[in-house]
Amino acid sequence: MRLRLTKKMKQIMLLATIGIIALLIAACGNSSIEVKNEEVNLLQEDWSTIESLAKGSEVRIFMWGGDEGINRYMDEWIAPRLKEQFDVTLNRTPMDINEVLQKLMTEKRANRGAGTIDVIWLNGENFKNAKENELLWGDFVQQLPNVQAYIDMTSLDAQFDFGTPIEGLEAPWGKVQFVYVYDEDKVPNPPASFEELRQWMTENPGRFTYPEASDFTGNAFLRHLLYNTVDVETLLNTPDPDAFVEESSVPMWDYLNDIKPNLWRKGETYPTSLTELDRLYSQGEVWMTMGYNEARVESLIANGTFPESTRTFVMEPGSIGNTHFLSIPFNSPNAAGAMVAINYLLSPEAQLAKMEPGMWGENMSLDPTKLSETYRQQLDSIDRGQSVLPADVLQERFLPEVSAEYVNWIQEQWFNEVVRN
């Protein structure tokens, strides 16, 4: 059977071919876009020049889009104010940071002059990766007026991100702490230590689990357990896990193997992500979940996903906390706009609005002692919700993050020591 082509079909085929070729050419030869940043050295300009350069421009921020509260905060609170006060249009694209970095890496390899991303949200390993592969723009942080006014740049968490020196490449945006989430009705006395947690699991088999070590939250849970095994000081002073933790981590793997029979599904499988664990919790399969944000369940209670009786707790040895950051990619077409947007995101009004439980609920990155009287009153009046632990409890239990090397190390070891065992 041979197909006869009508005249019209031929034309369509021809057009399709031309279309594909045109697309390919367009994809290859995109480097003709002007790079605005090179006209002036922004890193040496004073702030008013940067603000005037940013006027009327569009800033494209690429960030994780998995949380409704966060998205609403960016689109409905930040974007209109940025437009009104600085004439900067904020355009948010939801994308996982891994994919953003991949995109930047590809652009770098293709030698593209101007990229499509102006601001990214990152921390920890991603920052280390981006820094090592030279995907970030430059030392811009000291120039931001709000950093100078409100952030304590001498503190450790403004200098190191998971042990990697920041060197002005990213500006601290917010702080979170790791907490466990439980249902008060089902668990009247939450455990205060890993030993009590083990005891609780023997009494309530199948009601606890943690996400896989490849998941951000699951890995943080395992790091907590490591902190319980090896003391924090030693961990902080030993950036390379292979050297010494190998031996001293034995109690940690023993603990995990020991609790396995009492985990959800007897530890045969683990939730692949925190979302998955949250689903199990909301359906009542497990009675506890967790999360790297002390206030994150507030919005889940409000929208009915989690029961009203959901509360949080922290246990010994403490609660790991970290800071997350905003940065500008090496090929941002609008670095001036990006700096203005980041500066605004670090302003007291934006940071205080971010703390509202209905918006995002996470802690601010500003130093409260540097705030003016009005802002401090506003800060004191914020009710973060019933599920959020009091600030002094969180502060008292705060543990710093160790080197990003541990994240990978735990991920690999966990698979060998616990899962395949």
Next chain:
Amino acid sequence: MLTGFKNNGLMRLSATKLQLLPGILFVVVIVGYGVVSAFVESVSGGTGVGESWTLEHYQRLIANDVFWESFIFSIKVTSISTLISLFIGVIIARTLYQCFISDYAKLLTWVPMLIPHFVAAYMVILLFSPSGWFSSIGYQLGLIEYQSQFPILVMDRAGIGIILAYIWKQVPFVVLMVLPVYYQLDKRYLEVARTLGSNKRQVFFTVEWPWLYPVVIEVGIILFAFIIAAFEIPYLLGSTFPKMLSVVTYQWFYEGSWSQRPLAMAAMSLLTVMILFVSFLALFLLQKSRYRMMKGL
């Protein structure tokens, strides 16, 4: 003028080629580029492309237990889902054809094809998980005392959840491919076989099967190639261990330090070579029976 061109032999040849050109370009340029760059990354040492060539990543891969465990698990899950889908698909196509079922019913069997894979995965979770519908129904009816008694069918170590989701998605595709074969089948052969006293089984194997098997094998290869390298269903429904190769590769690729990336590329390159080899082998062997079919047995 144009009608004059149409009769020109050269123009006719290029017309056929023109017809295929968009497709060929698409495959060669876009798919080809991806495959080649993955391969290049899998054999390059150093950080930049082409700095030095090495087989180190393949050696690491071959020595990696996780790779082999997930490879074997992938083959197992893929084979089982493919075989069961083919079996059920052929039975349905045969029933649809023999019972002259209305076109609406046929359309209905194709509905799962329109539904995205991740939705299929969530359907399996909603239906078969220990807190899912079937478990709740069993609990309501008193078949099980508490929900955790329900057999573990999702995120299980045997991959049952994954297999269920794939069967549900692939059976309609098998029906779609096999049904035309039945319509092309000369009914007189069936009658001859029956008149000569063949039972149902004999009719199927002497008359229908010779027509069916080239298509069945082709569809089988398509399903196999698709399932073994697909991601979302194994990611959503798989257990922590063993994982399907695609999920392991994804994790290697997106791991924080990027040090495992060449390993992911090597695994995918090996898989691609394997699928291509099996496909060419099968198509080569099928050529003969295809030819025979064209001539009418």
